[in-house]
Amino acid sequence: MTITSAPRSSAGHAGSVRIGLLGLGTVGGGVARLLLERGEAIAREVGRPIELRRVVVRDLTKARDVSVPDGILTDDPANILDDPEIDIVVEVMGGIHPTGDWLRQAIRAGKHVVTANKDLVATEGAELLRLAASHGVDIAYEASVGGGIPLIGVFRQDLAANEVQSLHAIINGTTNYILTRMAQDGADYAPALAEAQALGYAESDPTNDVEAIDATYKLAILASLAFRTHVPQPEIYREGITRLRADDFRAAHDLGYVIKLVAMARRHHRGLGEPDAIEVRVHPTLLPRDVLLAGVNGVYNAVHVKGDLVGDVLLYGRGAGSAPTSSAVVADIIDIALNLNAGIANRVPFKVAGDLPRLPIAEVETRYYVRLWVADQPGVLAQIAQAFGDHGISIASCIQKETSGAPEGSAELVIVTHLAREAGMRAALDAFARMGAVREVANVLRIEAP
């Protein structure tokens, strides 16, 4: 046993809840600082002290913002996973390998787990929850989505009497910052991304955020909880924000919309005896300017839920960052410590009502915004309207503006459709591609309202 080197602070008596922390980065540093500096307030919530017993880091020599007591830093995960005195393993290191294996080892050793790892929860969460249940330990993951915004507990418990009809969420702060800058400054995508990178809101390789991969992990977690089913992340339809242009923001604004990267899920009631289907998708979306979600700007996140009883509920806050995420991690630690006090685990069972089939993207119906460059000549609009009509798509509005900077002989056409099936839209776009008068389909965006 290595615990003799652990500090014997006043919090170190036999009655404390002992934490092993995996990772000491942005979030881990925040969690360590809270446990070390806010011990009295946290102990008041739990009725006994929470002790930071061990911290596993990759590099022991690295300089860090947070100073932890002598002797608790280690680079060997066995010092946490094999220490029988550690009650709760808090995982804030990220990644799926070796993290998943380490957490399985912790669970098998009878340790409770708190994780902020959305990739892991989205990918292996169902398996980890089953494993935890079979070993009589808890696993909590409030920090995996939406930073400090209460979401997991809300879906698991507060809305439990509801059948959730839909959720629409802005759950990636990086892209929301970029889109907010594009909307407010008239900036194009590339300079807005560069600014976000300069400010540290976007990574040097921004793919995970701007291609909406991050958002699909978070949506997989939320939709699984909301619908009491398992939504595999790879099955979520996804489009990133890289094709958006200043022209799209200008046109959307003129039409009364804002453009946001929206992660959404919706239940479809089907015939008697048939299970409900769900659609799950993440893509740039035109939102009417007057809906609350349209006012969520900068790095803020929000989730708009419709339950059949509560109606509309919106939860808003900072979706990332050291302090907000640490707030959620420590709330989970407190919750598990309360279970430890009561001598219980798995108080709120992991519930799957059944497998709900996903609605194929081709069957999804939305309104569309289509921005086209067409030949500036008579009869073109008629051809386009005809192509839409051939595929069952009805035009709600059409704007052709004289645009400075338009290529010679070209005109920009912005069309908003009534509800149309994705399959029909794709067929219409194929028809445009064969049409000499359509020079370019600049963008096709879906229009939604929560």
Place this chain on the structure above:
Amino acid sequence: MTITSAPRSSAGHAGSVRIGLLGLGTVGGGVARLLLERGEAIAREVGRPIELRRVVVRDLTKARDVSVPDGILTDDPANILDDPEIDIVVEVMGGIHPTGDWLRQAIRAGKHVVTANKDLVATEGAELLRLAASHGVDIAYEASVGGGIPLIGVFRQDLAANEVQSLHAIINGTTNYILTRMAQDGADYAPALAEAQALGYAESDPTNDVEAIDATYKLAILASLAFRTHVPQPEIYREGITRLRADDFRAAHDLGYVIKLVAMARRHHRGLGEPDAIEVRVHPTLLPRDVLLAGVNGVYNAVHVKGDLVGDVLLYGRGAGSAPTSSAVVADIIDIALNLNAGIANRVPFKVAGDLPRLPIAEVETRYYVRLWVADQPGVLAQIAQAFGDHGISIASCIQKETSGAPEGSAELVIVTHLAREAGMRAALDAFARMGAVREVANVLRIEAP
């Protein structure tokens, strides 16, 4: 024992959780309907059936929207309070007497309690929570504030690692409906109230809502939780909405504000060794048009919290109504049923960190909006500015407009101040009262931003 008359439905086996419902009005009817019609989904959340065993009503002969099984209606509360087979008493009858006594009797008999009764929780909640703890039973009251919006659980658990700095809430749907109509239609107070009454949003005697009494009960509950203290409802400073006029909405709009009835609480850090003070007040408030709370319209409610870790969090939804409130009541029932499954109670202790003194209203500092009718003659503005200056109040902006309908020789003056102490403002208003040139102080409103 009277339980032989209870129905022996399929849900009536020994393993069910048995509910006694006090009240079958708007919320009670919604709860009964959910328990009767959504039994399968609720049982899936709990792992066993929830049985509606008994319903106490005042008048057995009254026609009702919801039909309950034969034999479970009774007008004798003893049929619930003395029935040893009832696990959870759900109180949706309202009022403090005899409700409080009945719940104390239930708690002493070892029954858990779910209540939607804000008046009772605000007035006797601390006592009931202590009594419940001493008898090893749970008391849950999510439905007492904000209908189906998750609030109680959020303050008790999700934000537990935070020191809450402030909360700003729109928590009375009736007044928010009236103020929304006044803002959108340019209506005056009396017709907007009459419309709310015609639609059933306001009662025939609207005092409890329009004088902000209802909001003080809700704020007492939220602020007590947020600051881990006890905020007595009578100590909350309160002003109603009856003095607001169409002219105030017009002037506020011109200045870039909306007017809302805001219930707010704020922590004040004081000197070393001194406990923090808190201010708690409910009054019509000018909110900058671009804050999220300003976009909360109609019967919707929202709470904007600032925590020192999470930063800004907003929770939004329907604050009242049968279905949203029933959603919260049933979530509480499910939560207690999960505790029953685990054989525990009082898992989350009722925590009071200490008594935080209230900041006297005279010491409160805000910006102010002051609308005056003054004599339309030279030197008046100088006199007013002098009176403000004499009491340490600095003017940020001043608008004098030619108004149609102004009394002969009078002019309307709208002044916005910088931060000023309430005591200073009251002294300035006293000075105006002695000033012949000030014909009328039409309204004085505080300006806040969450």
